[in-house]
Each structure stands twice: as C-alpha cells, then as structure tokens.
Amino acid sequence: MFKPQAQNPVLAAGFILAATAFIAATTLLAKALGTEALGPALHPMQVSHGRFVFAFLAITATVAAMRPRLSRPHWGLHMGRTAFGWGGVTLMFASVAHIPMTDATAITFLNPVIAMLLAIPLLGERVGPVRWLAAAIALSGALILLRPTPASFQPAAMLALAAACVMGMELIFIKKLSGREGPLQILLVNNGLGVVISSLAVLAVWQTPTQEQWAALAGVGLLMACAQACFVNGMARADASFVAPFSYATLIFATLYDFGAFGVVPDAISLTGAGIILAGALLLAWREARQGRRPMPPQALSR
Template sequence: MFTPTAANPPIAVLLTLCASGFVAGTTLLAKAIGTGALGEPLHPLQISHGRFLFAFLAIGVAMLATRRRIEKPALATHAARSLLGWGGVTLMFAAAAFIPLADATAISFLNPVFGMFFAILFLGETVGRVRWTAAAIALIGMMILLRPAPDSFRPASLLALAAAVALGAELIFIKRLSGREAGLQILFINNVIGLCIASLALLAVWQAPSGPQWLALAAIGLLMAAAQFCFVNAMARAEASFVAPFFYATLVFATLYDFLVFDVRPDAVSVTGATVIIAGAALLAWREARIRT
C-alpha cells in the first residue's frame, strides 16, 4: 500500500537543484544533436523520442530490480501529465537549437509562474500579494528575453514560451500524482505513455542517428530519468508553489554548459532578462521560507 512521503522542504530543495542540473544537461545534448555538432541534425521529435526511450529503459530496470508493482494508477491524470510533458520537452529541444541555452532555459523555466497560476485554478492554493509581485517580476524578465522589437525578435523564443506553459500545466498533474502514488510508479507510467506518444510522432521524421548521436540520446534519457526521480520526490515533500521556483537554477547550469561546450556568452539583454526572472523566483522563494518559519 502506498504511504505518502513526509514533508521535508530542505530535502525538496536539494532534490530540485539536482534535477535542474540534470535537465540543463539534457538541453545541452539536445542542442548538440539538433545543430549538427554530432552529425546530420535530427528533428526535435526524434530527440524527444530518444529521451523517452532511454528513460523508459532505465526506469524499467529500476522497476524490475525493486519488484515494484503498479498499484491503482490514475491513468487519466498520468495521460494528461505525459502529453504535457512530451509537448514541453519537445518544444524546449526545438528552441535550444535556434537560440542560446540561457535564453531558451530562462523563458521555458517560467513554468513555475504558469504552474502557480494553474495551482490557483486547479489545486485551490492561495496566493498573496508577494507571490503575485514575484510572478509579475518574472514575466517582465520574460518580455525582455523575448526581445519584442521588430529588429531583434526571435520567433524561436515562442517555442520556449510554449514549453513553459506546457511544463507549468504539467506541474499540477505531477503534484496530484505525487501525493497518491509511489514516485517510481509515477515515473514508469509517465515514460510508458510518453514513449507511445513520441513513437507515433517519430514516424514522420525518422532518420538513422550517428554513433555519437545514439550515445547522446541515451545520455538524454538517463539524465532525464534521474531528473524526474529527483523532481517527483521533491514535489512529494513540499508544495508545488514552494518547490517550483528552485528549478530556476537550471538557468545557471544551462549558461555554464553553453559557455563551456559552445563558447556562447550571454549578451546584455540575456543577462538582464535572466536576472529579472531570477529576482522574481528569489522573491517567491523568500516568501515561502518566511511562511514556514
């Protein structure tokens, strides 16, 4: 029988930071595959398929090793979560091929803000003036990164924004599941459904990956499985509105990875927009910490 995990906000924060580092790694590898650094560029739908395929294999092995049984899964909730997650990941991988990782990550990881909006609508969470202020600050940062001027606007930024909306909505379903089902069961079912969706989409774009691309696809899947494990367990230990802002650390990891591997240095607009977004996240995190002390 499933026993809910006891609340533990510090552990939730640590797990979320680990997840953020892993997710930034998947985006870096997706950029390498999608830009031709490892061979003929692959379509984002194929990269997304590799992510679900190898994550499924990793989590499937864990299920067998622990002899975990599936217990009363909420399949409709799993299906909605998996569809949103697949869409968000695919859009993020697509954005990473066209704009700097720092910008794509900063925009797509507005998902905690959208997650907060959805938490109000569907989870009944109460949001005060400080949280609304933090969300407004983060959205201002988003507008900066979108570079709305005609001579600087990059349409690919909208891919990252759409990813943020999808992943923000996914947070609601993750939270619903994390309080009712075991973490490993949630991950296994998510990746089974996600792999089915990704396999259907792959039929339209398949091309044979190179050897290095296969290795990168496998690494994406393994890193995403580790990130999912950390994040689902974090969500089980604290409220969605508390955990989500710490995922902004992905921006730091993404910027560092992009610099070390592709020698991409963020410009003044990127730094300004990211700083404003982080300021909003920091304010939200500070408010949550104050509530708990």
C-alpha cells in the same frame, strides 16, 4: 503505502543540485542533436522520443531491481500530465537549437508562474497581491528575453515561452497526482506513456541517427532518468520550500555548458532577463512557503 524518507536538508540540496546538472546536460545534448554538431540535425520530436525511450528503459530496470509496491494508476491524470510533458519537452528542445541555453532555460522557469495562473480557473485557487506581483516580475523578465524589437526579436524564444506554458499545465496534473501514488510509480507510468506518445509522433519525421546521435539520444534519456530520480530523493528528504530555490541552479549549469561546448557567452540582456525571471519565481516560492503551500520546483518530476 510508501515509507517516508528521513529528513536530511543537506543531502536533499545535494540531490537537487545534481538533478539540475543532469537536466542542463540533457538540454546541451538536445542542442547538439538539433544542430549539426553530431550530424544532420534531428527533429525535436525525434530528440524527445529518444528522451522517453531511454529514460523508460532505465526506470523500468530500477523498478525491476527495487520491486516497489505499485497501486492502480489514475490513467486520466497520467495521460494529461504525460501529453503536456511531452509537448513541453519537445518545444524546449526545439528552442535550444536556435537560441542560447541561458535564454531558453530562463524562459521555461516561468512554468510555476503559468501553473499559478492556470490554478485560478482549474483548481479554484485564489491569488493574492504578492503572487500577482511575482507573476508580473517574472513575465517582465520574459519580455526582456524575447527582445521585442524588429532588430533583435528572437522568434525561437517564443518556442521556449510556449514550452513554459505547456509545462505549467503539466504542473497542474502533477499537483493532482501528488499524494495519490508513489514517486517511482509516477515516473514509470509517465515515461511509459511518453514512449507511446512520442513513438507515434516521431513516425512523420524519423531519420536514421548516426552512431554519435544514438549515443547522444541515449544520454538524453539516461541523464533525464537520473535527474528525475535525484528530484524524487531530494523532495523526499526536505520541505519543498527549502529545495525549490536550489532547482534554479539549472540556469548556472546551462550557461556553463553552453559556453564550454558552443562558446556562447550570455549578453547583458540575457543576464538581466534571466535575473528578473529568477526574482519573480523565487518571490513566488517564498510566498507559497509562507502560506503553507508546497512550492513546486520548475522541473519537479517534469521533462
């Protein structure tokens, strides 16, 4: 049994905001690696491989230093969660190489909505009218971001939409794992299995990175390990209904980073679609809190 942390909402909000800044930074590095900013573009599977390898090294060092009490993992749930997590991360990294980070990040915020829809057949949950309304609002925002006209359609946005769907399935496994094992053990097992899966997948597309790309790959993994640690600490110190809205600050950091590094300014369509998705996701989080459920932040223990 792990000892619960003392409740501290202010500190929890700080941890979650730090996590969102780290997550947006990993997306920025993934975009640099997937374009030619640091050398010949790397395949998204190689970027996700670096994410898992270096995150696993960081988390292993943390476990060795803290020596938490570990229990027997539920390997089936961990395998499902990690497989979908790896797929979602890879698709997300593929999308940001071709579309603005604002659009890709906003579209992946659909994953709690996708998880809600998947929970109907997989977890036997019942969905009321407010939750259906939240899903409809969020999905309409995604439709705007897809720009579904022959002149403006962004095929790469479908990669972000696929990432949201896959990450939604990952959230189903996270919900099943929550309460069974300690957060640090979940991160250790998840990243360890991620190393195995991504190492097998990257064999077909491997190319030797430049020195700058090795540094960026290490940055992706270390920043993600920091983000996961911040999420764990934030979720442990306040109710999920309180911390969930702060997790959407990822969109703000992604927009600022994309502008600072690549000079990308979101247009009116991007801002409108992102705003509508956020409205739907926040409505869902509010409804979950009112019903006594734990609303899962979109990146909680994910990526």
